[in-house]
């Protein structure tokens with residue numbers, strides 16, 4: 001009798017010990033799983049099911065997994081649709097192409113924990129050695145003559161950067177601190193997930209950067225083609241943003257490809273609106289930073305619970321392209337699309353194309369010295385395919 005009780009006790013302690021060990025291991029491993037993997041593992045036993053539920057609840061409460069200062073929840077009001085959240089890797093800033101083996105913890109109890117401080121929050125991927133910035137201590141005071149202060153031009157702005165004396169709190173670095181307003185990600189039956197205001201956002205307020213993997217044009221085109229194929233079978237919601245800058249002649253001169261499909265921030269959820277939406281896309285350059293960043297500002301007052309949208313581009317070369325559900329009075333019925341580089345192929349809406357900016361101050365006839373060309377070409381070549389002109393290099397030179 002005594003022996004039996006002892007064995008039962010031993011069995012109990014053994015299984016309890018195994019459960020505790022399983023709990024400890026799974027709490028470390030499960031946050032690295034994708035939504036599908038988590039769903040699969042949660043059906044194997046009660047303990048894993050419970051841990052998966054906790055992880056899912058943490059994930060739905062903050063899409064940014066603690067990267068942003070303000071949590072951004074997922075809300076799915078679509079009846080009969082139980083997708084709690086879409087899976088992607090989070091980056092608050094531009095990043096180079098990430099290896100497909102890269103995994104990121106999401107939903108652990110340390111999302112905001114000790115490693116939070118070591119995460120890359122620096123908005124500047126590359127710095128220009130020896131560049132001169134401002135010497136101001138407070139660049140944003142009314143009478144400041146800070147050379148980095150914005151000229152006020154639409155769609156182009158300048159901020160202080162890594163070569164300036166001022167630091168993070170400077171008033172001329174509004175776009176460098178991540179998401180600055182309360183947001184939520186809400187599912188719509190027809191458009192999928194969308195980004196919504198969770199508070200009133202006044203006109204002109206910075207919302208967030210368009211962060212994701214910075215791609216060379218060749219890779220961007222490869223992915224565009226792949227996304228087109230996957231999207232036609234409804235398997236993917238791509239978020240590849242392409243921004244082209246122009247000279248006054250109308251020639252495209254620089255192209256920035258940011259793919260937020262697999263790795264991105266909340267801007268990847270912004271849907272298209274044919275009326276231009278309520279978000280302006282602005283190219284921000286900073287003193288001492290090599291690359292410009294794409295930042296999103298409120299183009300008018302945005303009410304709480306209103307969806308944030310912008311236009312994916314004006315070109316519609318596929319009359320029977322993907323149907324648009326923006327609901328605006330100027331809705332064209334189909335989403336924007338453009339021709340791929342191979343004239344026979346057509347891109348779909350997966351290719352957000354913003355033909356954004358002109359350089360009004362640039363003269364197409366300005367000459368660069370060979371030394372300057374080399375100076376920039378060496379640094380840029382690996383990242384961008386420059387599309388025509390050396391003149392833009394000069395503009396970057398003078399702006400930084």
Ligand SMILES: C[S@@+](CC[C@H](N)C(=O)[O-])C[C@H]1O[C@@H](n2cnc3c(N)ncnc32)[C@H](O)[C@@H]1O
Pocket residue numbers: 086190191192193194237238239240268269270271272273323324325326335349350
């Ligand atoms: C950058 S993602 C936006 C977020 C996306 N809705 C999601 O669920 O992840 C772009 C995709 O959203 C969808 N979309 C965006 N705007 C839309 C609109 N006005 N009408 C229909 N679908 C839209 C399209 O499937 C498009 O390829």
